[in-house]
Amino acid sequence: MTEIESRIREEAKKVLENGLVDLVIGWAAGSVPFRTTPVFIDNAQDVDKLVWNPVCANNLAVYLPKMAKNRKVAIVAKPCDIRSIVALIQENQVKRENLYIIGLGCAGVVDPSKLESAAIRLSDIKALEWEGEGIRIVTVDGEQVLRSTEVHREMCLACTKREPALYDVKFGEAVLPSQIKPRELPELPEERQKYWSEQFSKCIRCYACRQICPNCYCEVCFADRVEPKWTAKKAVPEENWMFHATRAMHLAGRCIQCGECERVCPVGIRIAELMREMAEAVKNKYDYEAGDPKEEAPLLGTFRENDIDPAQHSE
């Protein structure tokens, strides 16, 4: 147990015992050492279930709109999860006064599928720990340190916002990546269209990306509507395109770049790349960053008179 882990547990115990919150949401050890699972604790005796390590992947903010509606909840959150929380507060989906945020400085999260390609047998792994910018992996045969580029999630390799932006208590120090991974989308339009055609053709329409997304909280998703029917349920490339394109539009100016959609995709569609492209456009056009506490209102829920004019003026 690391020092930060014990401080998280103490804090959780404290807020449950003094009645500040009714529930603590955090991560617990998974069935294997390279996975964790969300845990919901309402009894101070159970706080020892809480863990904090490089495989605490889930963005737990996804539970807040329902779970923190009528009660006070403490949430253990990484900086990206906190950006989700900020976005949810800005969109009136959760009340700040119902939350107690245990913020964590982050050093990047591991993508377990990359461990296999780093020639480590998953069944040999006993523990994963942060070691500077890299990850120390303890196996049955000993231990080794891998560089962040070898094991981190793609989203983490491009992340520089590793300090919590909003919290009630903060533990741990952020470690910034020494270099940012550039985007790899094809430049030419025809190649891009081909790229996304290939990506979306894989989609089986399981909607895992939507279910895991803290920003996808609509009670009835456009994809489930029958009247009007925006897209058929059938997993054919054109309908998949319609689903992903519309979802990207719905998240434009709202996605906080946690990359959960890409992590949970069972067929490996690189959804987060599209989200990143849109976030960059939003930043360039409106100097707006979703999930930043300095933003006063959701991007598309407001305007400025001198906004960029998209009209092409062909006269």
Added chain:
Amino acid sequence: MSEDSTLVQERTEQETKESAEQGRTWQPIILGILCNWCSYAGADLAGSSRLQYPETVRIIRVPCSGRVDPAFVLKAFRKGFDGVMVLGCHPGDCHYAKGNYYARRRIALLQDLLKALGLPEERFHFEWVSASEGNRFAELVQEFTEQIRRLGPFKGVVAVENKSS
């Protein structure tokens, strides 16, 4: 229209063939989404002034450009329209005071999305047209039609070699 047909596209292909046989130029099919208070009135003025413009545009009247869900445009492309144009009141002239200001941000991001997805941006046109600009509307349709004609029929949102149906 059956749910996953690309009827518009099939029709375009058929028309292309027929036009070629008859030695005429191919006519694209363009979807026009027009605000009731300015652009639709502008189109109406073009009509009542007997201005000539290509019969390529199919018009949907909406109460305000702020009503235009970007998914309208995405769905139009998914259904195979060769081009889509969205027209609204000039900034400051909105009947509902600020609908077109909201539209402005949405449309700007929609353009970025089309770009990110690799769709030809030239197939989407956004413009401000007032009720008195009948002339401008006719010119706009004329110019946009020629632009689309140069690009040729739209091959669909999915690159052809990956088509399943």
